Amino acid sequence: MSALAELQALLGEGGLLQSPAHDLSAYENDWRGRYQGRALAVARPANTEQVAAVLRCCAKHGLSLVPQGGNTGLVGGGVPDGSGQQILLSLQRMQAVRGVDAHNLTLTVEAGCTLQAVQDAAEAHGLLFPLSLASQGTCTIGGNLATNAGGTQVLRYGNARELCLGLEVVTAQGEIWQGLSGLRKDNTGYDLRDLFIGSEGTLGIITAATLKLFARPRAQMTALAACPDLDSALGLLSLARGQAAAALTGFELMNAFSLSLVRRHFPQLQQALPPCPWTVLLELSDSEGEAHAQAQFEAILSEALTQGLITDAAVAQSLAQSQTMWHLRESIPLAQSKEGLNVKHDIALPLSRIPAFVRETDAALTQAFAGIRMVNFGHLGDGNLHYNVQAPEGVPPAEFLSRHEAAINQIVYEAVQRYEGSISAEHGIGQLKREELAARKSPVALGLMRAIKTALDPQGILNPGRML
Numbered sequence: 001m002s003a004l005a006e007l008q009a010l011l012g013e014g015g016l017l018q019s020p021a022h023d024l025s026a027y028e029n030d031w032r033g034r035y036q037g038r039a040l041a042v043a044r045p046a047n048t049e050q051v052a053a054v055l056r057c058c059a060k061h062g063l064s065l066v067p068q069g070g071n072t073g074l075v076g077g078g079v080p081d082g083s084g085q086q087i088l089l090s091l092q093r094m095q096a097v098r099g100v101d102a103h104n105l106t107l108t109v110e111a112g113c114t115l116q117a118v119q120d121a122a123e124a125h126g127l128l129f130p131l132s133l134a135s136q137g138t139c140t141i142g143g144n145l146a147t148n149a150g151g152t153q154v155l156r157y158g159n160a161r162e163l164c165l166g167l168e169v170v171t172a173q174g175e176i177w178q179g180l181s182g183l184r185k186d187n188t189g190y191d192l193r194d195l196f197i198g199s200e201g202t203l204g205i206i207t208a209a210t211l212k213l214f215a216r217p218r219a220q221m222t223a224l225a226a227c228p229d230l231d232s233a234l235g236l237l238s239l240a241r242g243q244a245a246a247a248l249t250g251f252e253l254m255n256a257f258s259l260s261l262v263r264r265h266f267p268q269l270q271q272a273l274p275p276c277p278w279t280v281l282l283e284l285s286d287s288e289g290e291a292h293a294q295a296q297f298e299a300i301l302s303e304a305l306t307q308g309l310i311t312d313a314a315v316a317q318s319l320a321q322s323q324t325m326w327h328l329r330e331s332i333p334l335a336q337s338k339e340g341l342n343v344k345h346d347i348a349l350p351l352s353r354i355p356a357f358v359r360e361t362d363a364a365l366t367q368a369f370a371g372i373r374m375v376n377f378g379h380l381g382d383g384n385l386h387y388n389v390q391a392p393e394g395v396p397p398a399e400f401l402s403r404h405e406a407a408i409n410q411i412v413y414e415a416v417q418r419y420e421g422s423i424s425a426e427h428g429i430g431q432l433k434r435e436e437l438a439a440r441k442s443p444v445a446l447g448l449m450r451a452i453k454t455a456l457d458p459q460g461i462l463n464p465g466r467m468l
């Protein structure tokens with residue numbers, strides 16, 4: 001029997017989609033429209049046993065697979081190549097919530113649950129799953145773990161890795177590793193869970209996860225603050241951390257140009273502060289209640305005004321105002337894509353070195369490419385910047401990208417290396433940064449990574465050409 005006939009028999013009605021009978025474009029093109037591939041077929045298993053059977057079939061026929069969750073990844077890791085020979089393995093049918101253990105503060109869900117559905121399942125039990133991304137209505141928990149996603153609450157709760165206690169994984173040979181432990185302590189050998197988290201589908205298929213839950217804060221309050229420069233924004237972060245400690249759950253940075261893009265493309269969104277060089281969004285999650293959070297904000301912001309760290313501030317007075325403030329921040333990626341393709345950098349730096357990095361790299365870039373526009377925003381509390389370069393006004397973005405992307409990357413990534421940062425803070429490597437990883441990671445680290453890949457996937461059928 002041919003591989004496709006075998007897969008069809010394994011997966012049944014609706015389990016295998018093929019062109020031209022089905023339109024596969026939603027699976028074959030990435031969110032940014034940068035990668036367009038062609039799949040041999042889309043396999044849509046409904047449970048872990050079916051995933052294992054698909055892997056065994058692909059291993060037998062030497063077919064490679066590209067796992068995909070919500071297809072919101074930004075580095076081309078979850079779409080097939082152009083060969084038309086890869087199986088796209090979609091986890092989207094696996095959406096069961098397998099159980100909540102309220103005493104253990106854990107939730108076990110299947111990989112295809114959207115992040116929003118995971119948050120809702122926690123909330124239904126009066127608990128909190130804090131991972132939070134602008135793409136949460138579409139991205140899946142499997143994709144979040146495969147990319148070790150970050151988002152807006154890392155400052156307080158950590159990234160996806162820190163929120164996961166156990167995994168169920170199907171190996172390249174089609175075996176099922178049952179590691180759905182809800183244990184907070186388990187020192188029994190190599191940590192397999194941590195090996196699969198962040199491996200971007202190159203070592204195994206995540207089919208389910210046991211996640212950490214938290215008590216819900218009694219109040220959540222948001223404020224915007226205007227900072228004259230990046231040193232002041234960092235000063236504000238230290239002040240807010242000192243006064244609010246673990247209650248500080250968000251500290252997001254937006255430069256003037258990124259907010260001007262939101263103003264241009266989403267004029268209906270109200271901006272509480274007039275334009276200023278840097279705007280910071282702060283969030284406090286308070287276990288004592290609204291009045292306490294309000295008092296804390298007043299203390300932090302008035303001290304910041306006195307110290308000259310901020311020039312203006314607005315505290316949300318209602319849930320609607322708070323949502324509008326978050327909406328501003330979360331609309332930046334969409335406003336950017338409406339403006340046209342840009343050169344993206346998702347970088348991490350030691351916090352203390354961010355102002356000097358930005359000053360130096362902005363100057364180098366504007367000197368090399370007159371008229372470019374810097375879209376600089378991100379999770380400043382985690383040292384994570386989305387440091388993007390938009391074409392000069394009036395220059396066709398695609399043309400600018402094809403002519404200058406490599407040179408821009410060179411300037412930015414060399415500066416990142418000099419400042420002891422990372423070329424990928426939260427989006428992963430995928431296809432987009434594969435060559436950069438090879439050029440910038442130490443030979444010892446690359447050798448260890450290749451040894452792990454060969455040991456777990458000797459045929460090289462899991463997401464080939466991604467990451468390594």
Ligand SMILES: Cc1cc2nc3c(=O)[nH]c(=O)nc-3n(C[C@H](O)[C@H](O)[C@H](O)COP(=O)(O)OP(=O)(O)OC[C@H]3O[C@@H](n4cnc5c(N)ncnc54)[C@H](O)[C@@H]3O)c2cc1C
Nearest residue numbers: 069070071072073077078140142143144146149150201206
């Ligand atoms: C508007 C917007 C905002 C975003 N904001 C953030 C942000 O703040 N922080 C952040 O970290 N990311 C952010 N992202 C990026 C993206 O949402 C995350 O990378 C997310 O974790 C990807 O999940 P997904 O289900 O869409 O994965 P996909 O895009 O489908 O896949 C991503 C990678 O994981 C692999 N994969 C997917 N599922 C599995 C599985 N079950 N087993 C093994 N491998 C798998 C794929 O092969 C691919 O390599 C944003 C994206 C958008 C569009």
